[in-house]
Each structure stands twice: as structure tokens, then as C-alpha cells.
Amino acid sequence: MAIFIDKKTKLLVQGITGRDGSFHAQQMKKYGTNVVAGVTPGKGSTKVGNIPVFNSVADAIKETKANCSVIYVPPPFAADAIYEAVDAGIKTIVCITEGVPANDMMKVYHYVKEHGARLIGPNCPGLISPELSKVGIIPGNICKKGNIGLVSRSGTLTYEVIFALTKGGMGQSTCIGIGGDQVIGTNFIDCLEAFEKDKATKGIVMIGEIGGSDEEDAAAYIKKHVTKPVVAFIAGRTAPPGKRMGHAGAIISGSSGLAAEKVAALNKVGIPVAISPIDLPRLLTERAKEMKEKEAAKKAKKKAKKASKTPKDGIAKKKAKNSPKSGIANKKEKKEKKNKKSKK
Amino acid sequence: MKVHEYQAKEIFIAAGIPVPPGRIATTVSEAVAIADEIGRPVMVKAQVHVGGRGKAGGVKYAENLEATKIWAQRILELTIKGLPVKKILVTEAVDITSETYLGIILDRVTKKPVIMISAAGGIDIEEVAANTPEKIHKFAVDPELGLRPFEARNLAYKIFRDIKLVRQVADIILKLYDVFWKVDASLVEINPLITTPINEVIAIDAKLNIDDNGLFRHKEIEDMRDLDAENESEIEAREAGLSFIKLDGNIGCVVNGAGLAMATMDLVKHYGGDPANFLDIGGSSNPDKVLTAMRIILRDTNVRAILINIFGGITRCDDVATGIVAAYKELKPEIPIVTRLTGTNAAQAKKILKEINLPTAPTLDEVVKKAIKLAGLDED
Structure with a gap:
């Protein structure tokens, strides 16, 4: 298992005919990512490597059932690309583009949330689940x-x-x-x-x-x-x-x-x-x-506490009150118990 | 990017936000002419990109033309926090009955524009926020819906009771919100927004920062950039597509990626050096960028060694190496240059760099230590 992307990821590349988009689409494919489609308006019916290119995200999904999109389009068009992916039903969107205006992103952020999609980025290198899938750079x-x-x-x-x-x-x-x-x-x-x-x-x-x-x-x-x-x-x-x-x-x-x-x-x-x-x-x-040890110590403490509440112990304690000698013995006994339990 | 008060006020005027009449001057005689035109007492205000200019003597009240002349002359001779005053704003001095703070910022937590209004106007809002945060009223605007008039009115009611003032302030809040979106601001501030004895509401100061990522769609604002306020090297770096910030240290840093550049600087400091700069050559590694980067760093006489740290991804190490060789031949540096190039095409880079035989190291920590050693700083 991994998070957000795995073997089931069917990837769509928005901006696939650009310099970065075409290079990284092929790099991702080489890595083993299931790159099923690319989108560049006006470049539909062409191919990048063996990857079919469509005019819109909706067209690409209809043909290929893509379920994840990665965006390489320039900053002025990045927000629009995210909206298009959301409206076409993509639930995992990764935006690599650097330089998207913050005001665009404020609107996009809430839109994506309201539509139950996940956006990663922008201005990010994307993600990789080694040997399963790579989306980004x-x-x-x-x-x-x-x-x-x-x-x-x-x-x-x-x-x-x-x-x-x-x-x-x-x-x-x-x-x-x-x-x-x-x-x-x-x-x-x-x-x-x-x-x-x-x-x-x-x-x-x-x-x-x-x-x-x-x-x-x-x-x-x-x-x-x-x-x-x-x-x-x-x-x-x-x-x-x-x-x-x-x-x-x-x-x-x-x-x-x-x-x-x-x-x-x-x-x-x-x-x-x-x-x-x-x-x-x-x-x-x-x-x-450190966390393991703490956890073990915590467990041992709990067990020791539990043990000290057993009736047997109760009697021992009563005895201790009467004779100081047995009191020391009692302490030793307790310590040994603790050690045994923490070893378990 | 920051714009000056007078430029922000031009944007305010276009948006319909009332500001006192005034103009910009670069000489004493211009300043006096403007004051004469206004025909009333004026404020003479230094236009520099630093806070606290009032405390530094950069803002003065001038009762008459004689006083304007004296103050204009003195302020134009000032250097405030290292920046010489080259422009002054001469603007009508208005009578003040109350001062309010009004600002809009991008809030990273809510991912919304947040409007802030406070009766504690006229003073540093950060101080108010730190000491008496309850005095600041905040409202996060739904960015998709925009600011609605009733919301602006309710904010105005937090400070004012008189409906005439509430209406004026609400109108200004709405207009300021429009400015925030229209120019891709990351911060817009009126401090103070004042009321006069005849119940006018006027913005007597203006602060406006623009989101650099939004500048591509605002050429008119890009033209407002004050090149005098910037370091010469920073201008050259920006034009070359480099992200560069000058610091005061002795180890020059050339790195790809902002996070790695910061991490490299931090380790320089940790191992006993002092970073001379932040420099990110960016994703696409044009050899020319490396040449420009080296030229800028070598100009700094405090620099005793240059450290080049590249982790190739999109950036190709061979491109960077080509740039290093070109820079080495052209600039003939007399200080040590230590390199560490790893990732995409690192092997080719190694071959290219053989020609000039620079010291190298395999890891981030080692290259930093080596640079400090060769700079002679480990013995200090």
C-alpha cells in the first residue's frame, strides 16, 4: 500500500505537449506509471510517445477512464486546468506549475474541497510510491x-x-x-x-x-x-x-x-x-x-499496577504493616514481578 | 513586490477611495510648488520601502511654504535604514478626530482574504496584535462569494456608531477589497483611516504589497518597481531568472531549489561559516544562469569561497558543469570553488569539470565542510 497513488492510478497529463509536460509524461511512463492520456486544447487526436492526446479532460476521461491528473501548464492557465479536472470528475489532482497567483489559488482551494477532490501543490515536485507509481518529477x-x-x-x-x-x-x-x-x-x-x-x-x-x-x-x-x-x-x-x-x-x-x-x-x-x-x-x-521502549515501559507499569491490586498483594501489604521485615521482602517481590513482566 | 505610498494612493484614487490631495516631488522646489498649489499646511513624507520612517524623521508637518522648504530639504538628505530618500510625497495635512486601522491580508490558515479593522489606528499593527489582540476585529471573506455590503457594514459597526460614518467606512472596505483582488495584492493597508471634524473619512496612509506570482497580469504595477530601492545584484539576478538574496557572510552559495538552498545555508552556518547569499538557479539549468550567478557572487568582496551544490532532477548536472567551466574561464576567480553535483547526468558533469579540476565532495555535509576549510575559516 501507499498513499494517494498506487498501481490503480490511471494518469492523465494536462499540458502534455509542452516542454516539461512531454518530457515528464514519458519519464513517468518509463518508471511504470500507467499514463493513459494527455490533454492540450487544439492538439486532440495527436500522440506524445504512445500516449493519446485529447482536447479536453472530459474527452480524455470518456476514452481512458483516467482517475488522476498531473498539471504542467503555465501559471496563467493553471487554475483553469484544475477547475477543468475537478469538473470532469478527477479526484486526485497534482499541480506541478510554479508561479500560480495566490488569489487564483484561494478560489481554487475552496472549490476543490467543496467538490470532494484532492489537490496536491501547486509549485510541487509531485509524489512517488516506489515501484508502484510516480506522478510528477x-x-x-x-x-x-x-x-x-x-x-x-x-x-x-x-x-x-x-x-x-x-x-x-x-x-x-x-x-x-x-x-x-x-x-x-x-x-x-x-x-x-x-x-x-x-x-x-x-x-x-x-x-x-x-x-x-x-x-x-x-x-x-x-x-x-x-x-x-x-x-x-x-x-x-x-x-x-x-x-x-x-x-x-x-x-x-x-x-x-x-x-x-x-x-x-x-x-x-x-x-x-x-x-x-x-x-x-x-x-x-x-x-x-525510544517510542517502543516507552510503550513497553507503559505496558509494564500498567501490568504492575494491575498486579498490585490483586487480593494476594493486598494480603501481603497488610502483613507488611505488621512486620517491617516482610515489608522489605514485599518490595523485592514487587520489583521482580515488574522485571519479569517487562521482559515479556 | 512593494509599491510606494504615493503609488498605492494612485491605485486608491482610481478605485474611489478618498485620499488627501498631493503629489510626488524629487526636489525642494517641486515640493514647495506642490504645497503652494494645495494652499494649506502639508505633510512631507519620505517614500522609502522601510517601516518606521516616521520615527526616523521621514514624515513631517509643514505649516507654511517656508517650513515645507526646510523639511523637504532635510528629508531628501536622509538615509533611512540604508535607503537614501529620493522621492517625497507632499500632501494636504488634514484635521483628525479619530484614527482606525484597516487592512486585508491573505490568510494562510483559512486560505481566505482576512479583513482586519481596529480602533487602535496610527500605530504599528503588529504591536497591537502582539499586546492587545482583542482590539483587532477580523473577518475572513469567502473568496468565491466575495465581500458583501452587509458584511462590510457589520465590520464598520465594530468601530463606529454614527450611520453616516458607518456607510462611508463600509464603502471604503468594499473598495479596498476590490483593490485587493484587482491588483493581486498580498497585503493592502490603510493606517490610519481617519475621520475629520466634519465627519469625512479619508485614507491618509497607504501600504500595498503585490503577490509576485500575480505580476505577469499587471504590467502597470511592474512599471512601478523602484529599482533604486533594490540591490544591484538582486536586479541582475531577477532579470536572469535567478532567485537571489544578498546576505553578509563569507561563503557564496549556488544551489538548485529553494529548500535545498536554505538547507545549504543553514549547514554553512552550522559548520562555522556564514552564508553570503541565498541563490536558487531554478529548475531549467541554462549554463548562462550559472555564469550570471558566479558573476554576482564574485562581485562580493566578503566572499572567501564559493560552494556549488546541485541535486539534479529537472536540472541537469552537465548543463550546470558547462556553466561552471564557462564562468571559471571568463571570470578567473581567485577564491576556491567547491562543487558537489549529483543526480541527473552527474557522470557527464564530472567529465566536463575535469578540465578545470575543482575540489569536490560527495555529500552535502562534506561539501559544506570543505568549502569552509578552503576559505580558511575553520582556523579562525
């Missing part, structure tokens, strides 16, 4: 199938982390880039929720950066709802305030959106934050171990 060769879920606001930094995970012997269930803009369709919490439910995912890596408060919100969510180990990395500790650091969303406004605040919020709920991406696999192993 993440290089497949650095990924390895496994049980780590990765969610990130960045592009190339995501590759760096995947590279570090793969090198550290940790394969991935799904790696997803949610985008660097201010208004994005899917946020950390959506992905954390999906990873928590996904049986193939055993640990989660979260890559955040300066700007906004999504990392802080994610930290609060993890504390309440996520039982799997999570580790994080936050980019932009050295970023100056008031400057847009490449991504439209990566800006410290006033005193909000600072890396230090995000790191503190994550640490506060027990999530280790790496100084370098290379430390993430080690931190994840440590965090998983």
Missing part, C-alpha cells in the same frame, strides 16, 4: 521501496532526503512534495493522517521550512493522532526576515514563521529535528526505539 532512481513516508514543502531538498534515506537503508512507501506556495491543496496534516492509516508506512519524515504555521499545526496534530515515529527537518534557520526565499510561502513576516519556532514546537511534542538531512535515518531509528 521526483527522480525515480534515488527511491527505494520500503516503509518510510516522506512529506515535504520542498523539491530538491526532498530528493536530498530521499537519497539520505535510501543510502541509510530506509526505503519509502510514498514520498510527497506538497509545494512551496502560500496556498496549497494538501498540507502536512492531510499527509500525516494518510500515513498514519497506511499499513505500509512504519515511520514518517517531515520536511518543513520557514513561513506560515503549518509545521506548528502538524506538531499539535502528531501529538494527538499519530502513533508512528516522526522525525523532521526545517530549512531556513539562517533566512533573514521579510525576504521571500525562492518559494512564495517561504517568508518570515514580522516575527512569525521563524525556523526556531517550528523546531521548538516539534521538539516540544518529542519530535527530533535534524541539523542535516543526513542525520534523518539515524534519528528515525532512535525515535522508533
Whole structure:
């Protein structure tokens, strides 16, 4: 299993005849994604590689039953492309385009939600479920199938982390880039929720950066709802305030959106934050171990508590009151019990 | 992108938002002529892209033409937070009975435009938000439905009781909301929106930030860009399609991708250096971009080493390598350049770079450490 995309994904590429669209449509196909159609108005009935091109998303769906769309169209037309996909009934839409106006996205965001669809991006590298499906531009060769879920606001930094995970012997269930803009369709919490439910995912890596408060919100969510180990990395500790650091969303406004605040919020709920991406696999192993031990200790404590409530123990306690000698023995006895149980 | 107060006011006037009469001046004599035309006491206001210009002496009241002359001269000689004042707005000074804050921002949490109104006008709204947040009334507008007149009116009622004032303020809120959408603003602010003794409502200040992603459909606003307010290198970088921000450190950074560029800077700091810049060469790796990037960084005399960190995806390492070789030959750098190119076409890149034999490292951490070492910073 994986999240959002898998073997059942039948992909449609909007903007397939453009430079990026045509290149990546073929890259995705090469990786094994089931790319069933492309759309470029005016280019219907042509082909890109072996992929049939249609004039509209509705036409493409009628012919191919596509259930997922990836968008490579230029920024002025990106919002319209998303609307077209939603209206044609696509439920998973991935928008790679960088530079979509935020005001367009505010309207699109609510429209997509109201229609029960999922939008990933814009300004994102898309996602990949290794060996199952790839939608977007993440290089497949650095990924390895496994049980780590990765969610990130960045592009190339995501590759760096995947590279570090793969090198550290940790394969991935799904790696997803949610985008660097201010208004994005899917946020950390959506992905954390999906990873928590996904049986193939055993640990989660979260890559955040300066700007906004999504990392802080994610930290609060993890504390309440996520039982799997999570580790994080936050980019932009050295970023100056008031400057847009490449991504439209990566800006410290006033005193909000600072890396230090995000790191503190994550640490506060027990999530280790790496100084370098290379430390993430080690931190994840440590965090998983720590959580396991805590869980075991908790269980042992519960059992010990239960045991202390049994009538036998009650008698022992009464006895203890009468003779100090047996009291010590009683304590020892209890300790031994505890040890035995925690070993189990 | 930020626009100046006088430019924002031009946009306000076109939208029907009342502002006091005034014009922009670049010389003292122009300023005096404008004050003469207004025929009443004026405000002389520095037009610079920094906050706190009032505290820095950039906003002054001038009772008469003589005072206008003196203040115009002094303000035009000011440098506020590193920016020389080249333009001043001369505008009628109006009598004030109350000051209100009115602003609209894109709210990242609700993904809606949020209107904020507060009776604590005239002072820094961030301070109000931090100390007395209950004084700010907020309303998130449904972006699909738009702002409806009754909503604007109810907001105005939070501050005003007199229906004549409520109507005027509600009208201004509606018009300001239109401005927000029309120009792709990320923030629009009137601080303060004032009332006069004869119950007029006027915007005496204006702040407007535009979403850079929306600029492609607003050539008229792109033309408002104040190139004097920007660093020369940042202008050159923007024209070359690079995302560049100058910092004060000693290690120049050339990276692809914004997140990776930030992570690289952070590690430079962590291992004992100081990043000299943020630089993202972007997705498509035109060798010319690399040349421009190197030229900009080498101009900075604080830089003691350049670190090139590329994780190829869309960006092809061989393209970047070609750019590095071209830059090396043309610019003949005297400081060390350390490279790490991995991902798409990294093997070809290695071959290309053999020609100039630069120090390399296989991982992010190692390339950062090497750059710091070769810059001679690890011994400091």
C-alpha cells in the first residue's frame, strides 16, 4: 500500500505537449506509471510517445477512464486546468506549475474541497510510491521501496532526503512534495493522517521550512493522532526576515514563521529535528526505539499496577504493616514481578 | 513586490477611495510648488520601502511654504535604514478626530482574504496584535462569494456608531477589497483611516504589497518597481531568472531549489561559516544562469569561497558543469570553488569539470565542510 497513488492510478497529463509536460509524461511512463492520456486544447487526436492526446479532460476521461491528473501548464492557465479536472470528475489532482497567483489559488482551494477532490501543490515536485507509481518529477532512481513516508514543502531538498534515506537503508512507501506556495491543496496534516492509516508506512519524515504555521499545526496534530515515529527537518534557520526565499510561502513576516519556532514546537511534542538531512535515518531509528521502549515501559507499569491490586498483594501489604521485615521482602517481590513482566 | 505610498494612493484614487490631495516631488522646489498649489499646511513624507520612517524623521508637518522648504530639504538628505530618500510625497495635512486601522491580508490558515479593522489606528499593527489582540476585529471573506455590503457594514459597526460614518467606512472596505483582488495584492493597508471634524473619512496612509506570482497580469504595477530601492545584484539576478538574496557572510552559495538552498545555508552556518547569499538557479539549468550567478557572487568582496551544490532532477548536472567551466574561464576567480553535483547526468558533469579540476565532495555535509576549510575559516 501507499498513499494517494498506487498501481490503480490511471494518469492523465494536462499540458502534455509542452516542454516539461512531454518530457515528464514519458519519464513517468518509463518508471511504470500507467499514463493513459494527455490533454492540450487544439492538439486532440495527436500522440506524445504512445500516449493519446485529447482536447479536453472530459474527452480524455470518456476514452481512458483516467482517475488522476498531473498539471504542467503555465501559471496563467493553471487554475483553469484544475477547475477543468475537478469538473470532469478527477479526484486526485497534482499541480506541478510554479508561479500560480495566490488569489487564483484561494478560489481554487475552496472549490476543490467543496467538490470532494484532492489537490496536491501547486509549485510541487509531485509524489512517488516506489515501484508502484510516480506522478510528477521526483527522480525515480534515488527511491527505494520500503516503509518510510516522506512529506515535504520542498523539491530538491526532498530528493536530498530521499537519497539520505535510501543510502541509510530506509526505503519509502510514498514520498510527497506538497509545494512551496502560500496556498496549497494538501498540507502536512492531510499527509500525516494518510500515513498514519497506511499499513505500509512504519515511520514518517517531515520536511518543513520557514513561513506560515503549518509545521506548528502538524506538531499539535502528531501529538494527538499519530502513533508512528516522526522525525523532521526545517530549512531556513539562517533566512533573514521579510525576504521571500525562492518559494512564495517561504517568508518570515514580522516575527512569525521563524525556523526556531517550528523546531521548538516539534521538539516540544518529542519530535527530533535534524541539523542535516543526513542525520534523518539515524534519528528515525532512535525515535522508533525510544517510542517502543516507552510503550513497553507503559505496558509494564500498567501490568504492575494491575498486579498490585490483586487480593494476594493486598494480603501481603497488610502483613507488611505488621512486620517491617516482610515489608522489605514485599518490595523485592514487587520489583521482580515488574522485571519479569517487562521482559515479556 | 512593494509599491510606494504615493503609488498605492494612485491605485486608491482610481478605485474611489478618498485620499488627501498631493503629489510626488524629487526636489525642494517641486515640493514647495506642490504645497503652494494645495494652499494649506502639508505633510512631507519620505517614500522609502522601510517601516518606521516616521520615527526616523521621514514624515513631517509643514505649516507654511517656508517650513515645507526646510523639511523637504532635510528629508531628501536622509538615509533611512540604508535607503537614501529620493522621492517625497507632499500632501494636504488634514484635521483628525479619530484614527482606525484597516487592512486585508491573505490568510494562510483559512486560505481566505482576512479583513482586519481596529480602533487602535496610527500605530504599528503588529504591536497591537502582539499586546492587545482583542482590539483587532477580523473577518475572513469567502473568496468565491466575495465581500458583501452587509458584511462590510457589520465590520464598520465594530468601530463606529454614527450611520453616516458607518456607510462611508463600509464603502471604503468594499473598495479596498476590490483593490485587493484587482491588483493581486498580498497585503493592502490603510493606517490610519481617519475621520475629520466634519465627519469625512479619508485614507491618509497607504501600504500595498503585490503577490509576485500575480505580476505577469499587471504590467502597470511592474512599471512601478523602484529599482533604486533594490540591490544591484538582486536586479541582475531577477532579470536572469535567478532567485537571489544578498546576505553578509563569507561563503557564496549556488544551489538548485529553494529548500535545498536554505538547507545549504543553514549547514554553512552550522559548520562555522556564514552564508553570503541565498541563490536558487531554478529548475531549467541554462549554463548562462550559472555564469550570471558566479558573476554576482564574485562581485562580493566578503566572499572567501564559493560552494556549488546541485541535486539534479529537472536540472541537469552537465548543463550546470558547462556553466561552471564557462564562468571559471571568463571570470578567473581567485577564491576556491567547491562543487558537489549529483543526480541527473552527474557522470557527464564530472567529465566536463575535469578540465578545470575543482575540489569536490560527495555529500552535502562534506561539501559544506570543505568549502569552509578552503576559505580558511575553520582556523579562525
